[in-house]
Amino acid sequence: MKIVSPSVEIITPLDGQAVLQHIEQCGRVCYKSEAKITETSAKTFVAAIIKRGHEAVLEHFNITVKFICDRGVSHEIVRHRLASYCQESTRYCNYAKDDFGKEITVIKPCFMDPGTASWDFWKEACEVAESSYFEMLDFGCTPQEARSVLPNSLKTEVVMTANLREWRHFFKLRTAPAAHPQMREVAKLLLKQMREMVPGVFDDCGEV
Secondary structure (H helix, E strand, O other): OEEEOOEEEEOOOOOHHHHHHHHHHHHHHHHOOHHHOOOOOHHHHHHHHHHHOOHHHHHHOEEEEEEEEEHHHHHHHOOOOOOEEEEOOOOOOOOOOHHHOOOOEEEOOOOOOOOOHHHHHHHHHHHHHHHHHHHHHHHOOOHHHHHHHOOOOEEEEEEEEEEHHHHHHHHHHHOOOOOOHHHHHHHHHHHHHHHHHOOOOOOOOOOO
16 A cells, blocks of 8 residues: 655646736726736736626636545545546556556545554554455456445545636635645645746635
């Protein structure tokens, strides 16, 4: 059994200035103020529409992200309905095969430390699940049948595509103190990257 940390990867090639200019070009149609576009006007314009709550303009640009997280977190991610998804399938992935190292991979829980009793309980439970999964496959069960014993901590990969407005909504919900610790962990990782790559759009969307 392999234990890994969660991660995020922005798949869409991003030029932050180009993104802001694209949003400005779309948004100025509303006001017929295209003549006011300059080389430096985009950031100010986008900040102004966010301040006014005119966030429909932000729907004109999509960003695709790959999350590596556990199955429990993935269930929360895919509840954001204004997005498109692809996800690693436990129906078709057979973790007993060489492609997966003949082992399952689980996500390290951020609320447990190695060497503590809670960590030992969690690790043992995951190992028992792995053993049961392989025993079911050996018995003749299909991967989609054997997956019934796999833990919530199982690593999964989720690709999510959403527009800027939906990403803002995502960050406001998923970086909040009330969010699940592991959900908050990956959301904060992504928010930090988004703020660096698309300046000004996500500054008010939570803490990193």
